[in-house]
Amino acid sequence: MTESFRNDDSVLRQRVAQVVQARRALGLQGLVGGLQTVIVAVEPERLKDAASDFLNTTGYTFGASLDFADGQGCVLHCPGSADFLFRTRSGGGWAFAQEPLGPKSAHLPGTRVETMVFACADVARFVEIQKRRGVRFLTTEPIRTDASLFIQTAPSKYSALSYGFVQWLGGGKRYVSSASRPGGWTLSKPEAAHLRNIGVFDHASVRVRAKDRDDAIVEFLELTDYEFSMAVYVDNLNSITNVARLAGEPYAMVITSGLGDAAAGQEGPTEKFIANYGRRIHHLAFRTENIEDTFAGLKAQGMEFLLELVGSQEEGLKQTFSRPSAQTLIVNEYIHRYEGFDGFFTKSNVTLLTEATAKQ
Structure with missing residues (x-):
């Protein structure tokens, strides 16, 4: 490590306190709720294969196929959890097209977790306030359909993620609307007992550069009602895992970065991941019951893992x-928290999981 820059939680927490105060002063507090939909962009020729892969390795089931003006898609559901919308883009103008790739992602230039979409009680008011703050959106006004009002930010210069905000009209989620129509195809869900052990979407982890860590966290907090929860430092791997949570909601946002400037040859797994894949979501985590049987079942169907199960009942959780x-x-994480565990991660598990990412 060089001495030029190192992240410091005391600095971050001062900024976080200012964000919470500003949310109240601006009238943002309470406008944004829980995660509704994760939009995953995939190559046009891989849409069905990508969705089938997700169905084969999670507890999600097929909801509907969709045709949009600029591509196709399908929605996958899990009770009590955010939906996943896998979709393709045709033509030019994709907002993420200029985001640098790496040698291990260049063959799939149109593939990434692109947008995390949150519920919003009043999208028009939210946009008005955020525009005054200088937030850039992909459209000048919210997109109105008979099902929803929707808008999303331009890709973040810190995380390369977009954040979307949806106000459902007419009661409940509805993806078939005046802006889309049924696609006319379906996919089957495997009848496997171990897949029924895999439940709600627990968290996603986006990899950011060390110098962008504080800005990426603060940006997310400024756009949502989430609160900064914890940071786990793994000094020997030059890594920090940061968690933001919203009370009563199953989804947490995890932002992982380096500690600071790393000398050549001393880069940690996070820096190496960004060099190989570009800035993007590294993994999606799903809550899993009977995790030992589930792990064995996934292995038996041919799934490969970066490491064995880590953790124990005594430590409070198991993951892989x-x-x-x-x-x-995308990497899938399977996580089981035992009854009575009151944390989110343990440092020992974070260390082993972070170390395992070097294998990809």
Whole structure:
């Protein structure tokens, strides 16, 4: 490590306190709720394979196929959890097209977890306030359909993620609307007992550069009602895992970065991941019951893993990482928290999981 820059939680927490105060002063507090939908962009020729891969390795089921003016898609559901919308883009103008790739992602230039979409009680008011703050959106006004009002930010210069905000009209989620129509195809869900052990979407982890860590966290907090929860430092791997949570909601946002400037040859797994894949979501985590049986079942069906199960009932949780999907480049995490565990991660598990990412 060089001495030029190192992240410091005391600095971050001062900024976080200012964000919470500003949210109240601006009238943002209470406008944004829980995660509704995760939009995953995939190559046009891989849409069905990518969605099938997701169905084969999670507890999600097929909802509907969709045709949009600029591509196709499908929605996948899990009770009590955010939906996943896998979709393709045709033509030019994709907002993420200029985001640098790496040698291990260049063959899938149109593939990434692109947008995390949150519920919003009043999208018009939210946009008005955020525009005054200088937030850039992909459209000048919210997109209105008969099902929703929707808008999303331009890709973040810190995380390369977009954040979307949806106000459902007419009661409840509805993806078939005046802006889309049924696609006319479906996918089957495997009848496997171990897949029924895999439940709601627990968290996603986006990899950012060390110098962008504070800005990426603050940006997310400024756009949502989430609160900064914890940071786990793994000094020997030059890594910090940061968690933001919203009370009563199952989804947490995890932002992982380096500690600071690393000398050549001393880069940690996070810096190496960004060099190989570009800035993007590294993994999606799903709450898993009977995790030992589930792990064995996934292995038996051919899924490969970056490491064995780590953790124990005594420590409070067990976790593992799959190898990246060939269709989406996404790692699946399977996580079980035992009854009575009141944290989110343990440092020992974070260390082993972070170390395992070097294998991809």
